Amino acid sequence: MHLRSPLPALALVVASSLVLGGCFAQDPNATAGDAGGRIKLAMLQPPRSGLSPFSDDAFKLSRWSTAETLVTLDADGNAGPGLATGWRRTSDLAWEFTVRPGVTFHDGTPLTADSAVNTLTRAVAASPKPRILDGVALTARAEGDRVVVTTGEPDPLVPQRLSSPQLAILAASAYRPDGSVDPVGTGTGPFRLVAVNGTTTATLDRHDGYWGGRARAAGIDVSFVPDGTARAAAIRSGEAHIAEAVPVSQAALLDPATITEVPMPRTNTLYLNTQAGPFRDAGLRAAAREAIDAGELVRGVYEGRADVAAGLLGPALPWAAEGRTAPTGRAAATPPRGAAITLATFSDRAELPEVASVLQQRLEDAGFAVEQVVREYAHIEEDALAGEFDAFVLSRATVLDSGDPVAYLRSDFTCDGSFNIARLCDPAVDEAVRTASLAEAGDGRRAAILAAEAAVLRTDAAIPMLHERVVQGDATSVVGSAKDPRERVLVTVDTHLR
Incomplete structure (x- = not known):
């Protein structure tokens, strides 16, 4: 190791x-x-x-x-007031949000329903658009002190969507004619x-x-x-x-009084390119899955400061473990016979290059020929999204945008997902994610999310390895x-x- x-x-x-x-x-x-x-x-x-x-x-x-949003989330992912004091659903497709009075942007202009609509309208037109809007047809208009948000189909998670930091409301002066956005002096x-x-x-x-x-x-x-x-x-x-994301190798060197460790909805996952290269073959994807020892990574690379993954969703979502069932219908592993693959990751998170090195050894032991690529994230994301690599190690937050995993499942694993590193396009996965997206909040939605997770895992397009923890230095x-x-x-x- x-x-x-x-x-x-x-x-x-x-x-x-x-x-x-x-x-x-x-x-x-x-x-x-x-x-x-x-x-x-x-x-x-x-x-x-x-x-x-x-x-x-x-x-x-x-x-x-x-920068602030119309809606906030509590620790359980429930929607609460932000720059909107309240909201109500007025029809299957429409929601009405009341804008908080007395708020002033940093440039001195007042927050109004019109300024909130301006932000939402620009977000919808952005390219690429915010992930939280993947697959969502959304329009907004102002009516007095209210913002009326309409979707193309029923969407029970509109309030949670509007909590995404990518939909933070900025002053009109933030938005430039060339489409760029300058947040300096324009927040609330x-x-x-x-x-x-x-x-x-x-x-x-x-x-x-x-x-x-x-x-x-x-x-x-x-x-x-x-x-x-x-x-x-x-x-x-x-x-x-304050230092965010302290590497586990450094945590033991710090005074314990300065370290906090919290389970987080972040999964270290191996994404496999299903569109081109050797991993178009589901049998080879299965062989890669069987070659990985997640416990080895947790013990050796993360020094016990992580949790072995049973699925895409980790212990920060306790209901996932309670309702998860093993995926069925996975392909049987086929011998790699020297199949040449490129394994990539980024250096910004200190553990990932070491994870890639351990994976390279295990994949080579299984019969793959592995070339490794490591760059800073800013210099590798574009190639990863373009399908330039056969395998990509990614530390990925699973409920970052809305407090609900559906946005992550849609962006990462559906045919038109904006962050689909695995290049997956599977009708069964798309249907499962769509079903989850339409389910009302509660136990039924959670069951649908776990069914969508199982549909993804069945393809072996993504192999979850471990769930990370927040290690913060104060x-x-x-x-x-x-x-x-x-x-x-x-x-x-x-x-x-x-």
């Missing part, structure tokens, strides 16, 4: 200090007094789309509490985004006019630090107050940071330094 060779302590300190000196935000105008009131945050991934809210960058805006949250330095740093100041009350921290100084060792070292050295001076399994919230109105 592929094992780590830790750096000697002195080498680790020297290497970390060199990395930290060059990548953490330093405000030359900060004084000793106001620096203590600002949260220094080390984040995993830099912006990939200029912080466009229609991309995954939206989750950064959400975690910084600068307790922190106002004031500057973005490319893929290096971002600066947010407290927005004293926030409708939900004055934030306790003076601001947030963000540094984008893809190197996991550097993020962990930042907590030890005091260069950061300096002992930090009070009230969020430990959110869905990775939507991090610094809140109540987060502050002792």
Whole structure:
């Protein structure tokens, strides 16, 4: 098995200090007094789309509490008020949302039903559109202080959809004639985004006019630090107050008082290209599945800080384990006989290259000839979505967008899904996902979701290996940071330094 060779302590300190000196935000105008009131945050991934809210960058805006949505989600995934104070379903296809009064955007303009409609209309027209809108025909119009949302077919999850950070409501000034979106100074949250330095740093100041009350921290100084060792070292050295996604290899080196571990709806999955290459053959996909020892990955790569996957949905959704049944009708494994495959992953999450190395060894033991490709995510996503690789190791959040797994199942595994790395197009899967999407919230919907999961697993297009945990680093001076399994919230109105 592929094992780590830790750096000697002195080498680790020297290497970390060199990395930290060059990548953490330093405000030359900060004084000793106001620096203590600002949260220094080390984040995993830099912006990939200029912080466009229609991309995954939206989750950064959400975690910084600068951009907000009409609807919020509680810990159980139930919809609650946000920039909308309430809503009601007026017909099979229509929902009515009442816009919160007295809210002002960071540019000084008021939040209105028209501004909310502007955001939703632009999101529908965006290319690519937000994942939460995959397969959804949605229109919005303003009626007084209300936003009327209409869908092409009955959709019981419209409120949950509008909680997606990719549908955050920004001021009209955010939207440019060329179709780009600039979130600087255009949100509604307790922190106002004031500057973005490319893929290096971002600066947010407290927005004293926030409708939900004055934030306790003076601001947030963000540094984008893809190197996991550097993020962990930042907590030890005091260069950061909060570090997201601490690698498991570094967690044991930190003071236990600075580490929090929470099961999360994130699955480490091997996606197999079903459209081109050797894995068009379901028998070879089955052979790949049988070659993988997920327990080996959990014990060796994740040092026990993960859970072996029984399906696509993990322990952060307890109902999934309670109602899951084994998929039937899987193809029998056929001998690989030296079939050449390209196995790819990205380096932003420190464990993934090591997972790929272990998988390469096991797949070669099973008879595949494996070439491995590892790049930063920003430089590999396009090729992965274009089907350039035979196999791709992905750490994937399964309820990130709506608190409901259907959006993930649709985007990743249906014929027209926008994130279909496996290039899967299976009528039975599409029908199962459609059935789940139309089911009302509750036990019936959960059963339909598990039936759709089983339909995907039957194809072996995706082989779930393990469920990750949030490993977050917080300096002992930090009070009230969020430990959110869905990775939507991090610094809140109540987060502050002792």
